[in-house]
Amino acid sequence: MGEAWQLVLDSFWPLLQGALVGTIPLTLISFALGLIIALVVAMMRLSGSRVLAGLGRAYVSAIRGTPLLVQLFVIFFGLPQLGLTWAAWPSALVAFSLNVGGYAAEIIRAAILSVPAGQWEAGYTVGMSRTQTLRRIILPQAARVSVPPLSNSFISLVKDTSLAAMILVDEAFKVAKEIAAATNEFLIVYMEVAVIYWLICVVLSGVQDRIERRLERHVVRA
Amino acid sequence: MSSAPDHTAATPSGSTPLLEVSGLRKSFGGTEVLTSIDLRVETGKVLALIGPSGSGKTTVLRCLNGLEQPDAGTISFADGPSVTFSEATTRRRRESLRTRSAMVFQGYNLFPHRTVLQNVTEGPIHALGRPKAEAQELAERLLDRVGLAERRDAYPHELSGGQQQRVGIVRALAMTPSLLLFDEPTSALDPELVGDVLRVIKELAEEGWTMVLVTHELSFARDVADEVVFMDGGVVVERGPASQVLGEPTQERTQRFVHRLLNPF
Numbered sequence: 001m002g003e004a005w006q007l008v009l010d011s012f013w014p015l016l017q018g019a020l021v022g023t024i025p026l027t028l029i030s031f032a033l034g035l036i037i038a039l040v041v042a043m044m045r046l047s048g049s050r051v052l053a054g055l056g057r058a059y060v061s062a063i064r065g066t067p068l069l070v071q072l073f074v075i076f077f078g079l080p081q082l083g084l085t086w087a088a089w090p091s092a093l094v095a096f097s098l099n100v101g102g103y104a105a106e107i108i109r110a111a112i113l114s115v116p117a118g119q120w121e122a123g124y125t126v127g128m129s130r131t132q133t134l135r136r137i138i139l140p141q142a143a144r145v146s147v148p149p150l151s152n153s154f155i156s157l158v159k160d161t162s163l164a165a166m167i168l169v170d171e172a173f174k175v176a177k178e179i180a181a182a183t184n185e186f187l188i189v190y191m192e193v194a195v196i197y198w199l200i201c202v203v204l205s206g207v208q209d210r211i212e213r214r215l216e217r218h219v220v221r222a
Numbered sequence: 223m224s225s226a227p228d229h230t231a232a233t234p235s236g237s238t239p240l241l242e243v244s245g246l247r248k249s250f251g252g253t254e255v256l257t258s259i260d261l262r263v264e265t266g267k268v269l270a271l272i273g274p275s276g277s278g279k280t281t282v283l284r285c286l287n288g289l290e291q292p293d294a295g296t297i298s299f300a301d302g303p304s305v306t307f308s309e310a311t312t313r314r315r316r317e318s319l320r321t322r323s324a325m326v327f328q329g330y331n332l333f334p335h336r337t338v339l340q341n342v343t344e345g346p347i348h349a350l351g352r353p354k355a356e357a358q359e360l361a362e363r364l365l366d367r368v369g370l371a372e373r374r375d376a377y378p379h380e381l382s383g384g385q386q387q388r389v390g391i392v393r394a395l396a397m398t399p400s401l402l403l404f405d406e407p408t409s410a411l412d413p414e415l416v417g418d419v420l421r422v423i424k425e426l427a428e429e430g431w432t433m434v435l436v437t438h439e440l441s442f443a444r445d446v447a448d449e450v451v452f453m454d455g456g457v458v459v460e461r462g463p464a465s466q467v468l469g470e471p472t473q474e475r476t477q478r479f480v481h482r483l484l485n486p487f
Contacts, residue, residue, distance in 0.1 A: 051441075121289055122331035124317070125344025126397055135349060140335045179230055 004185070008192055011179045014191040015172055015193050019200065022171025028163045030093050031154055034100025041105035046112060056105065063102025071095050076167045096157060103153050111146035112138060143214040151208040155201050162197070169192050172196055223413045236371050238300060240265040240432050241286070241401055242267035252324055253279050257456045259279045259295070263401070263449075266430045268445035270464065274446055274479060277453040279436045283403050286434065288319040299323075301400055323401040324394035328409050330386045332378040338365065339374040340391050342396045350397070357396070364392040368422050384415030391422055402426065402433040409438065420446075 046058035061072070076091040086094075115138050123133030162173035176193035180186045239262045246259040250310060254279045263269045267459055271279040286288040286297060291311065298304030298412055302322040305315055330343050342361035346352040365371050368388040378386055387407055406424065408416045420442050427446050437443050443464060450467040452460045452475075460473040471477045 115333075116328060118329055118331040120325065121325075122333065122393075124289060124320065125287055125327075126321060126393060127349030128345065132348060136344065137333055162232070222273075 003126050004188055007183060007185055007188055011176075011189055011192060014175050015196055018170060018175035019196055021222055022164070022169060023158065023161050023197075024200070026089075026092060026096065026164060026169070027154070027158050028173060029162075030096035031100055031157055033093070033097035033102055034157075036106075037101030037103030041101060042109040042112060045105070045109050058130035060102050060105055065118060066168060068095070068099050068158070068160055069166065070165055071099060072167060088164070088167045088169045091167060092169045096161065096164075099160070100157055104150060107146050107149045107153065108142065112144035113130075114145050115141045124193070144212075147208065147215060149210050151204070151211075155204055158200055158204065159197055161215065230280070238265045238301050239253035239263060241434075242296070242298050242300075243282075243286070244296050246282065246285060246292050246297070248278075248285060248290060249293045255456050256285075256292070259453075259456075259458060261434075261451065261458075263432055263433055263434060264391040265300070267448040268433045270426045270435045270443035270444055270450045271453060272437065272443060272450060272479070273459075277451050278406055278456040282453075283325070283405050283434060283436050286319065287325045287403055288317045288325050289325070291316050297415070299400065312478065320401055323403050324397040324399040325403045325405065326390050326394050326407050326421070328380070330383070330390045332377050332386055332389055337375050337377055338370065338381070341389055342393050343376070343481060344361070345393070345397050363391070364395050365389075368392055376443070376446055382410045382415060384418045386417045387411065388422055391419070391426075397427075400432060404429055404433060404435040404437070406438065407435050438483065440468055440480065452479065 014021065037152075041056045041059055044052040045060075047053060072095040075088075075095045076088065106151050112134075118134055119137055123137040128136065161171055163176060164171050168174065172193055178179035179191040179210065183189065234251055237283060237480070241263040242262070243261040244260060246255040246256055247254070250254065258280075259282055259310070261269065261285065270281060273279050275467075281290060286291045291313075292307045293309075294307055295321050296306040299319070299322045303318040305311065305319060307316070331387040333344065336344060339361055343354070346357040346360070347354055362371060362374065368391065370388055370392070371386060373381060373385065381389065387410075391407070392471055398465065405421065411419065416439070420439065423433075423435070424446050425441075435437065435443070435447065447464040449461065450464045451458055452471070452473070453474050460467055460471060460476045469479055471480055
């Protein structure tokens with residue numbers, strides 16, 4: 001029993017370090033990039049241009065219709081054969097950003113559509129352009145609607161980054177695999193890394209609650 | 223009110239059309255909703271558009287504000303843009319109409335995430351590029367006029383429907399348009415709140431604002447409008463002074479409509 005605790009304590013810092021230098025930055029950066037991609041794709045789908053809407057739809061369909069692990073492998077192992085060679089970290093970043101972009105595009109598109117048409121018209125009637133109305137009137141209201149589903153994507157992403165261990169990115173799960181292999185204590189080490197992921201997600205859910213409450217301030221529920 | 227347009231000085235009253243509409247046509251997916259509409263609104267006058275629902279009156283208003291693209295026809299402002307519509311008319315051209323008119327919506331359409339004051343200053347600051355202090359001063363003056371100065375920092379959901387619609391009117395006024403458009407401004411209100419809003423509209427009419435008003439409040443139209451246009455099925459059926467169209471309509475369809483609204487049972 002004592003030995004088991006000792007292992008938990010000894011591996012805690014390396015695992016946490018994996019989370020701090022791998023899991024967390026990978027999640028934050030690819031989520032931020034993914035949101036930018038998502039906004040662009042959502043606007044393409046809402047643009048009214050058949051070509052842009054079609055491209056947006058094809059992108060979303062490809063991302064949602066293929067496994068994330070396959071996407072990761074295509075980017076890291078596949079693209080070098082076309083002369084595009086990158087290190088593991090940027091490969092993972094690109095794969096996760098594109099993946100989040102595909103899912104979040106649909107969330108943002110639905111959120112924009114959920115804002116009543118009268119809000120666009122009110123923006124227009126006080127002289128604002130389409131872009132101004134989108135930025136100042138529509139997106140702030142769409143943001144409120146999209147926080148819960150985007151939080152789901154974000155929390156999924158935290159856990160999905162463990163797939164980066166497959167291309168040898170240093171993150172929490174890769175560290176866990178190495179410790180487990182060296183000690184043969186698979187149950188203890190994998191349970192421990194599971195708890196670390198879980199704690200990160202608990203903290204994030206708390207942040208989500210706070211953001212939601214903040215955005216709900218000026219809204220009456222029908 | 224100092225922001226009321228001062229066209230009375232320069233023009234002999236009742237002779238200059240501020241707005242002229244001719245041959246306005248619009249269809250939605252093969253259904254023609256406006257067949258060929260001609261309108262003239264003189265500076266400082268109030269035109270009321272009445273008619274059964276589906277008659278096209280709201281569509282006329284939305285075309286005047288550039289919210290809908292007509293298929294054909296001309297909309298021209300004496301002091302601003304004149305647009306003759308065809309398939310080739312660009313959105314930018316259509317939207318130029320918005321520089322001269324501002325709309326008050328049936329459902330208010332206030333911005334729920336902005337305070338009362340921000341609702342009013344949003345357009346002047348961000349679309350017209352007015353200095354913030356100047357826009358706020360005008361907004362406060364206008365809010366004071368409609369009795370809402372103390373609610374400047376409230377959010378729309380904290381206001382009654384009547385208060386929200388008065389903010390909607392102030393938001394339109396703050397754009398200093400030459401033409402105010404009202405789309406059934408009291409239809410969404412509880413009956414006891416209607417009076418507050420109608421009073422504000424009436425005061426604006428008396429101050430010389432030019433307006434086009436779509437309404438079902440016939441007695442109000444009679445009171446405030448100089449001219450009434452009765453529309454049905456996308457055409458103008460009858461037009462004339464308010465007292466005549468509402469008091470002694472000559473067309474049978476107008477008679478039936480007026481009778482039905484005045485005697486609902």
